Amino acid sequence: MSPTPMKLLTVVAEAALERRLTADLAALGARGWTIVEAHGHGRHGDADGDMLGGGNIRMEVVAPPAVVDAVVTHLRDVYFEHWGMIVFTHDVDVVRSEKFKG
Amino acid sequence: MSPTPMKLLTVVAEAALERRLTADLAALGARGWTIVEAHGHGRHGDADGDMLGGGNIRMEVVAPPAVVDAVVTHLRDVYFEHWGMIVFTHDVDVVRSEKFKG
């Protein structure tokens, strides 16, 4: 057992943004992400009257803290003013093989 | 980067409960939630012989601790005796815009 401390970033956004967001992730150094279809309801960010209704995606990215920080700053600067988006992070222990640990 | 500490509440329940649960969430002060379709298996709560099989939902709610506590108490008091339900919480850092931070 050699868990590696990393950050998990979760982003809930409109499904229409998927291609833009995954391109952003790759450009900012994330090496992988997981996406599930979601629906829900919410008011978030500056666009306080916006509703996150049907047709959302829930993206998860496991990455080192510096990569997650860069993605978070980018999301806030580029999307928060005009798009409803839920963004949160927390620490996780990532399981790697012995060979690639460290 | 101005993360706001909040609680993430995750609830796995039968899909048939979705409308009741989202009404409960709104009534108890949650401002948003994210739902994905799920399936699985489990025995939980008092209904120890119940199975959570196909046709489930996985709901996430990000909210202040007091709101999450109220929802948790409500779920336990109203649903646990008769419904299979998985409920857990953990801390998250929520990313807000600079304008709305604090």
Next chain:
Amino acid sequence: MSPTPMKLLTVVAEAALERRLTADLAALGARGWTIVEAHGHGRHGDADGDMLGGGNIRMEVVAPPAVVDAVVTHLRDVYFEHWGMIVFTHDVDVVRSEKFKG
């Protein structure tokens, strides 16, 4: 409110592995799991050139630390060399009924 500290294990894997993985979970003492369909992208484990593309599952297991440790060791020993797989854990507070707490 009597939360029980447990571990949440998240596994993202090819959907073709679902039956094998749930059999492993049951054999190693997990009493329940939640599965959602997912897609994504990633390079993980020893199979560094492998891509986790479409047709994935995201499995969650809430269990005591000893059970999660056993599952993690098994996944690493059996799957990591030949399958792309994302595996991470973190602590959660599980809500149980008063009757079954402890």
